[in-house]
Amino acid sequence: MGMWVGKGRKARRCYGFDEIALVPGRITINPNDVDVKWKLRDLGFEIPFLAAAMDGTVDGRFAIEMGRLGGLAVLNLEGVQTRYQNPQKAFDMIINAEMKDSTRVIQEVYSKPVQEELIVERIKEIKAAGVKAAVSSIPMKAEKFGKIAQEAGADVFVIQSTVTTVKHYSTEYEVVDFCKLRKQIEIPLIIGNCVTYETTLELMETGADALLIGVGPGAACTTRGVLGIGVPQVTATADAAAARDFYFKKTGKYVSVITDGGMSVGGDICKAFASGADAVMVGSSFTRAEEAPGRGYHWGMAMPHAALPRGTKIQTRVTGSLKQILFGPAELDDGSQNLVGALKTSMGNCGARNIQEMQMTELIIAPAIKTEGKVLQQVQRVGMGK
Amino acid sequence: MGMWVGKGRKARRCYGFDEIALVPGRITINPNDVDVKWKLRDLGFEIPFLAAAMDGTVDGRFAIEMGRLGGLAVLNLEGVQTRYQNPQKAFDMIINAEMKDSTRVIQEVYSKPVQEELIVERIKEIKAAGVKAAVSSIPMKAEKFGKIAQEAGADVFVIQSTVTTVKHYSTEYEVVDFCKLRKQIEIPLIIGNCVTYETTLELMETGADALLIGVGPGAACTTRGVLGIGVPQVTATADAAAARDFYFKKTGKYVSVITDGGMSVGGDICKAFASGADAVMVGSSFTRAEEAPGRGYHWGMAMPHAALPRGTKIQTRVTGSLKQILFGPAELDDGSQNLVGALKTSMGNCGARNIQEMQMTELIIAPAIKTEGKVLQQVQRVGMGK
């Protein structure tokens, strides 16, 4: 397991969504007989979809609609929503910024401090609609914000940074103790992001209820270009799933694996489950919803970083309601609408009755590259202004 | 046989047409001395080409011309031809639709119900010209339509869906029993689509006379993007051929393997036979014929799906008569004309006297990617408006 990349140096071959495909099953199932429910500790969800804590994707209105549709949207506690009482102007500035000024404008917008009372307000807003509220924070603010969020009635707390490990070293600030934190946060806790078997296992041991899997794969993420770091999602998800299964066998506790990022079409989502995911966290694709505050724009959450912005402002197209994106009917044939329908149809064709069975679907390695065919076709489409 | 894609997770490397090439033989043969005849149970065909049951490709007129030229065209019983007495207006609507409205317009056109008397009429129309009539249906309608078609005089019946398996599970509708169906349909029966050794074998055991091999490879098909499902055609065909050979050895019955989809040029067709095919089913390439009703347009048959349309409307160019596409003389140098001539020349160069020998031609893995050469050239052509 590993190929020589230099004298005395081996590297493992890892795989992404574009490189694999699913094999139809020996038995097929009517998509309507397929079950896609998902459970986070004691909370049940109709669909295994989370909306990523990105400012272009999730605000209160979006979170409420997502909850009504059976999923879970995560609100970013360090984003525009908690810095501005009325974030409309902030959005306008970002959306109207020229591509070349985007980074600078975004850095500026995010320089306003987070207001704690807005955290409370946003959570209450979502709860008032009768749906579950999930919010996210970086590790360093987790203790403080976790407390506020819990008291305000949040149902799920997410601790998220580009790369999260149990062991961290710093001479400048106090390092977060996840085990201690876990004891303070009683509501279901999701930690991320991580990508290796070892780190996944160590984070499970801190008591997390679910982990976010993915470093560097997102459409609005440039971690791999800027830092050189990144593990393709099929391998990252399969490794995390192996850790989950081992941990469950050892402890009896089932910690959900949530594949986060890099899924641009329905097929990618299907592949994430086939790679071992219990749920998926989606960013860019949800920005196409009418309910998304970014109105077709979104940007990576490492982009406002003052010294080393990572991420890029991406323009997608608003193509319909969130309901249409999740449940159809699809008006587009490109796999960006009716994501739940696509998942159910794919599961039916693979003969998987539920997510657990989908996790055992046969994968093949089948590169998407079709030099003389599809790439050219795509280039042509671009030329035709499609 | 399989590479690690994650901890405890193996995947097999599969191959498509673009990744392989044929090796010239040690002996070569005059193309005129090469035999390309094909047999479906007791029906003999001069050329091993079937036209796909796609509405942009096959109508009565096309089927008659295809029959006269020695091949077999399959008419879609759930398409425009059996929904409209005069389908001209339906075609106009689809062809004139803007790219962005295509899916919606196609969904609308296909919402009109199928008329049984039109099934009978279409078949009689083809038979009246003295050629063989082949029609296709989805599994759920197969019992009903099969009976009508057979009585109307059809020579071949095709049961086709994206993924077809012997075992299917549903609580909503009665599941098709292929063995029972086989007994009712006495004319040669083709079932599809499938891609694995196991499923191919199981479908052979139901009594099918030929199988359609291919899930997700076609130019107008987006199954892989939307559902993540798809097996590249070289591997799919070789696996099915292995099942065919095993089944023949065991039972003495030879079930034809028909590679269906993903062949855009003559070279791809040659590779399909070298991978083990007995015949090929072609869609997009035949849409370039003057006789094709789509006048240069065609669309995937999963595209009208109300909730989850899969497929895309493709525009090709009408380049000549079906006769010219099949037998030349070619006026184009891109491998889209004189497909039978290309097959015979390729067989001659590979030293294959007939299709059975062509199935044993040496394959090599030789990616088509020529980054610094051909891709660029193609991009340039696009730029020059070619």
Next chain:
Amino acid sequence: MGMWVGKGRKARRCYGFDEIALVPGRITINPNDVDVKWKLRDLGFEIPFLAAAMDGTVDGRFAIEMGRLGGLAVLNLEGVQTRYQNPQKAFDMIINAEMKDSTRVIQEVYSKPVQEELIVERIKEIKAAGVKAAVSSIPMKAEKFGKIAQEAGADVFVIQSTVTTVKHYSTEYEVVDFCKLRKQIEIPLIIGNCVTYETTLELMETGADALLIGVGPGAACTTRGVLGIGVPQVTATADAAAARDFYFKKTGKYVSVITDGGMSVGGDICKAFASGADAVMVGSSFTRAEEAPGRGYHWGMAMPHAALPRGTKIQTRVTGSLKQILFGPAELDDGSQNLVGALKTSMGNCGARNIQEMQMTELIIAPAIKTEGKVLQQVQRVGMGK
């Protein structure tokens, strides 16, 4: 040696120029101390370059200049030069034809029959300038044309077709007996094209003095697209070189291996020698010479084929004299000028004193693909009209 592409089906991985690179030597040599001489039986050449028998590349004037510069140009006996006393008008028709009409116009131009007296005239024209004359024919005409050419004073005879084998089967015409032919043609004889170890060895046994290696790689060649046939040049050359070395060991006769086609820049030529070539045959690159009759255009020699044209009309740019293309000084930095200088410099850097040592240079597999870098750059250049 071989990877599974399907159940019971193996394929060997073959390599082309874009996928390999040369490793600098442990010793380096001053390029001026490097020897690139080449010998075809008893004929010595200063440089191991042949110009391909393509009508856009070689006419009498070009052949004379090539001979003066130390190489060998092959005149096509079935091309424009032997069909037209004054081929100027034929060239004008081809060059001025619209891209879409090219195939038809070329087919028309080549429908005029070959005139035997023009064969004699063209050869005498070249000989009169005091340089060696080489001419080529397809196998079927080889006996007849070989006799005429030899009597007219030709120094080298080339028998060439897309795929040439010792054993050929036909019920329509008499099959060429290469052994018999060899006895009739006393001047050095080059046969091609072939690509496998076995066929190379069998053709050597007929008495050929050199073989042309390459099926399907040329820039103006679409054999792979149309017929599916083609073996990448690194593997084809290495296999032929192994046959040559085995045959030399067994018989004491050294049969030259000439890599023919697919070399678009100096680096590709260097790689051909490192793969085992004794000489290279170049087409497209020489079309850039002021002396080439095609004035920047050239087309594959299978393109005039009446029923199944293969090849495409390519436009290159006339960039300088043949002398400049071969010996520089280069005014371009893209590897298309000073090909001999590039070869000598490469040999010097690889520590190869002569072609035989260059044939043992270390090869590495190092794909040229740089998705995020060079491809984009190239796309940009296209965009900028470069």
Next chain:
Amino acid sequence: MGMWVGKGRKARRCYGFDEIALVPGRITINPNDVDVKWKLRDLGFEIPFLAAAMDGTVDGRFAIEMGRLGGLAVLNLEGVQTRYQNPQKAFDMIINAEMKDSTRVIQEVYSKPVQEELIVERIKEIKAAGVKAAVSSIPMKAEKFGKIAQEAGADVFVIQSTVTTVKHYSTEYEVVDFCKLRKQIEIPLIIGNCVTYETTLELMETGADALLIGVGPGAACTTRGVLGIGVPQVTATADAAAARDFYFKKTGKYVSVITDGGMSVGGDICKAFASGADAVMVGSSFTRAEEAPGRGYHWGMAMPHAALPRGTKIQTRVTGSLKQILFGPAELDDGSQNLVGALKTSMGNCGARNIQEMQMTELIIAPAIKTEGKVLQQVQRVGMGK
């Protein structure tokens, strides 16, 4: 270790930056607690960055700023700076030349002879600012220029050519004796370029203090296209690092490995260290600095070669000060600014406390190719004129 590319011919698979990625560590570190210091024999540097001896990148002013920021810029002794007292006009000519005339104009500008008094002047200029002065020469001029440079007060001497080996053969000129040269040059000596374990080791044995690793990877370098020669940087660096570690074990002397060329974004630099580098030499990326004399243009140093120019004139964009490129704050999100910050963040995420630990980071093979995603996106950006 090696794959068959032809009968009896093996080749090793080598890897470049685009094909690998780094895996986050099990422990992470606050980037501010990461140490990136580098030592060249007895000279300490705050950051492990060298600016390449390219005329578009380094002049006196740039070298001074680079020194002040903690790095080391190398001035080319055979470039424009030592040929012209006031090189402004030479730059104007090159920058204003049309793309098609670039090679010729550059050849002309470089035809003026080097003036020895300018060598002295340039070095004194840099030293006067209180920073270390590094200058470079080709091997043949090394003895002469090395003496002048040393006497003028240079701190580091660099001997550089496309491919440098200890053993060189020439009948035309006296071959450089690196061991003898080493005795004459007392200041720290850097030799390059090389790429293999064997040559690296042999060059270390001559007494070099550091080696430049890289043949053919740079953005402005066309060595691979013109000569076919080139080893991808991950493998080249890992091999050189293995030689360094072996040599250190054997002799106790630590010879630095400096990866030179092919790093276009911060991520590539991080990967170079993870592959085993002690420092990196950067060209194109520094041309984006306001201090670079090329004002956004740069060209390969083999480009002025009279007979065989190799390299190409590249236009980058001036995006900020050198300080901003090295230390940020980044205004761009593409990995081209705050290179030191990116390295520290990457090291922190990989759990590497210093360069030595970074050299042991886990590498994975994870091709950057995302056909259906990023390539298209990039093509779109080009189309949008970004």
